[in-house]
Amino acid sequence: MSRLTFCTCIAESVSAITLAISAMMAPAAAQVGPPPLVADLVMANHILFDQGVVDGFGHVSVRNPANPERFFLSRARAPSEIEAGDVMEFDFDGKPTGGPRDKPVYRELFIHSEIFRAHPQINAVVHSHSPAVIPFGVVEIPFRPVAQTGSFLCGGVPNFDLHDTFPDAANLLVTSGDKGRALAKTIGNRPVALMRGHGNTVVGRSLKEVVFRAVFTEVAAKLTAQAIALAGGGKVKYLSDKECELTTSAGQTSGSNEGLERNWETWAKQVEAKKR
Template identity: 30%
Template sequence: MTRELVAAACRVLAARGLTDGLLGHVSLRADAERLLVRCRGPRERGLADTEPSDIRLVTLDGAEGAPGELDGYVPPNELPLHTEVLRARPEVRAVVHAHPPATVAADLAGLAIRPIIGAFDIPGARLARGGVPVYPRGVLIRDRSLAAEMVSAMAECPVVLLRGHGLTSAADGVERAVLQTISVDRIAALALAVRAAGGQLTDLPDADLAELPDLGAGFNVDVAWRHELARLGERGHPSWLDSSP
């Protein structure tokens, strides 16, 4: 189910408006030297129409991960964005690169991702409380040198914003990496709305943040992911999305 999972993640990102057209990609570590990643093929139609056949096995250096694996498919130009995270952080299994408009706009407006929310999105509040760093270069991360700069800016955080570009999210699984992306963009959109309404952004008090319960991965990841797949099903996407990873 791994190719299906990565393909579903691409479609979730598109359905949530976090990628546009051909932009963005998702990867999943296969082993120490290889990863599954969304590639562009001869019938490229964009992330919203990603199928399991678009997910290909490649090495960390971008070569075929198995004989005939690419077969007309091309890894993303920004493959180093994925592979350098996987090289530097062995605990990471999945990487998402997306171009969420609200996230980009908020960063350009000087609005950091801060814990301005509480029970509205508990995982998002916890993520924001830890701080979300920014890689300040709006470049295409297409070589290991630029990717290393991004990884350095990211440090041990789960998400890094890419100025004028998007974000990179890393996690122990594809589902969490996607859900982190959704949470960050939700906070960014709220920050923009508050400022547009003339309000001030205020961090939730530490006492309130400490009071937020940890509802566990069963709810924060498993149930949340089933919801994202259900949203896709309502849009008439293929039946393979109905299978829970």
């Protein structure tokens, strides 16, 4: 073996060993976001599953407090299975900017990106197909609350029909920025938008508020449908706008941090208990 060949072999071996050591030392999955916020995002997914708001579909996101033009959302995975290492960061164009970028992403992440872009006061978004809500998107009957836990719904629940704006869309999914922008426009300053033939989207100022609203939107839909069925075509006495205002300001619903904390704690403990 010539001196040159010998040196080349040594160099290649050292290079291969260096690469192997680097691979061994590389983190399994680069985690993003402040750990407490990521832990809450994981818990939000598990609560929404446990409360019957999401199933294998549905997702929840939170704005990055350190960079308001970014948000955190899991890679495409069933909400009940999500872990901290699944959380990714995205920009408003839906491009991944952190987290496990080699994994598939939710096709409907544009629901989140365009709502965060259009509504700076919104810091958390839930999209679900929660079953009791869907019928209100396909009938002429308005979705109004009959109990105080749904008082945040007073003032109207807009109905987003994708085919009004995109008549040629192949399906009802929000799979592009322009479809996300249409939904963000429809939801406006309301906490909830129905999505005809598909599901609903809920927004909030925090993860705890958006989870509270998503759970009690499903509860309100059940109660309102029961009241309408019981009435048998007769009159239903809905909460008045004044009652909604007073029950919210009295701290019984989403206007109260204490109310949000109390429900979050209950739901989180239930999730933890089921893991044991």
